[in-house]
Amino acid sequence: MRSIAKPRRLLMSLALAACTLTAAAQTKTVTHEIKRGETIESIARSYGTTVEAIKQANPNAGDYFFAGMKIQVPVGETAGRPAETAPAAQSGVKAVTQPTKQPVNVADNTEDTAGEPQQDSGVEDNDAGLKLRSYMGLHYMQGFEEGAKGSYGLSANIMNAYSSYFGISFLLNTNVGIVDAEYASANIGIGPNFNYMLSDNWGIFAPLYFTMSWQSVPVIEENGTKTSDEEFNWGFMTTPSIAFYYKKINIGLGFALSWAKGADKLGTGFIANIGYAI
Numbered sequence: 181m182r183s184i185a186k187p188r189r190l191l192m193s194l195a196l197a198a199c200t201l202t203a204a205a206q207t208k209t210v211t212h213e214i215k216r217g218e219t220i221e222s223i224a225r226s227y228g229t230t231v232e233a234i235k236q237a238n239p240n241a242g243d244y245f246f247a248g249m250k251i252q253v254p255v256g257e258t259a260g261r262p263a264e265t266a267p268a269a270q271s272g273v274k275a276v277t278q279p280t281k282q283p284v285n286v287a288d289n290t291e292d293t294a295g296e297p298q299q300d301s302g303v304e305d306n307d308a309g310l311k312l313r314s315y316m317g318l319h320y321m322q323g324f325e326e327g328a329k330g331s332y333g334l335s336a337n338i339m340n341a342y343s344s345y346f347g348i349s350f351l352l353n354t355n356v357g358i359v360d361a362e363y364a365s366a367n368i369g370i371g372p373n374f375n376y377m378l379s380d381n382w383g384i385f386a387p388l389y390f391t392m393s394w395q396s397v398p399v400i401e402e403n404g405t406k407t408s409d410e411e412f413n414w415g416f417m418t419t420p421s422i423a424f425y426y427k428k429i430n431i432g433l434g435f436a437l438s439w440a441k442g443a444d445k446l447g448t449g450f451i452a453n454i455g456y457a458i
Contacts, residue, residue, distance in 0.1 A: 209237055209252040216247040216310055216377070229254045246380055310340040313347075313375070317455030321353065321419075321436050324448045329363065331355035335453065337387070339375040349373040349387035351417075367393035369417055385432060386420040393440065415440035419451045428457035 212223060224231050235241070237252040245251065315337045322330045333353035341347045354366040369389030377383040397409045421434025431454050438447040 209254050211250055212253045214245060214247050214249045214251065218247075220245055223251075223253060227253050227255050247377075248379065310343045310345065310377075312341060312343075313337075313339040314458050315339070315430055315455035316458055317430070317453050319351075319353075319451055319453035321451045322449050323436075324450070328447075328449065329355050329365065331365065335455070337373060337385075337455070339373060339385070345374055345376055347373045347375060349389065351387075351389055351391075363396065363398060365393065365395035367391045367417075381425050383423045383425060384420070385423045385434075386418060389417045389419075391415050391417050391438070391440075413440050413442070415443070421451065421453070430455045430457070 210227070212227075214223070220231050220234055224234055233254045234251065235243070237254050241249070241251065315335075317335045317337070318332070319335055320330065320332045322328065331353050332355070333351060335352075336350040337347065338349075339347040349369075349371060351369040352366075353369070354364070356364045356366070369391040371387060371389040373385065373387035375383060375385050391414060393413050393415065395411055395413075397411070399409045415438060417436065417438040419434055419436045421432040423430050423432040433452050434450070436447075436449040436451045438449075440447070
């Protein structure tokens with residue numbers, strides 16, 4: 181009886197160890213930070229699991245997932261499958277865990293229907309998923325200096341070009357019609373911009389313009405006649421802003437810093453704008 185009991189206890193121990201390894205493979209998870217452009221479905225395919233398994237691993241999230249969120253993703257040979265459908269452990273055979281696949285961003289379009297990578301997109305992970313954005317907008321600027329003239333104009337911005345944080349901005353600014361009939365100015369600017377999304381709705385936007393300006397300042401001669409002194413100049417301007425995005429609308433508020441050739445100090449002010457995605 182003793183000789184029979186020992187093999188039985190050995191087989192039961194091996195079966196218990198195999199079941200333990202199988203359960204561990206089922207519950208193994210990794211931390212994944214959701215990138216812009218990813219969906220829960222694409223993340224599930226990348227790790228060889230299911231949407232339901234990801235939701236079960238993140239009960240506090242419910243159905244709300246967003247870019248930048250860190251989630252737990254089940255991985256392994258039996259990830260996402262119910263325990264009763266997992267392969268039964270055989271006595272004396274060790275459970276084998278499938279190597280974890282690296283996540284593939286759907287924006288790269290480098291994964292075929294079988295889930296295997298076809299080619300390298302050349303986009304770094306921290307930049308992948310940044311979507312190209314284009315906005316046309318209206319703005320109003322006002323200087324902080326005493327006697328500063330307000331101005332308004334049009335702007336065009338292309339942001340996150342080539343899946344980067346950078347783009348290009350164009351600005352046309354004037355104050356004709358809102359100050360007085362005897363004073364007028366206008367400037368045009370173009371240059372790079374930096375755009376970083378804090379969330380799906382909030383972002384930091386900072387363009388740097390090279391500007392060409394014109395102004396006509398009224399002058400009263402000694403004989404009492406009025407003339408105008410026209411001046412052309414060039415300089416630089418930046419308008420770092422905090423922006424709110426809702427569907428195709430964006431609203432921004434920020435500072436305006438400018439320098440013109442011959443100026444002994446920076447011009448300061450604020451800018452408010454509203455734009456529409458095109």
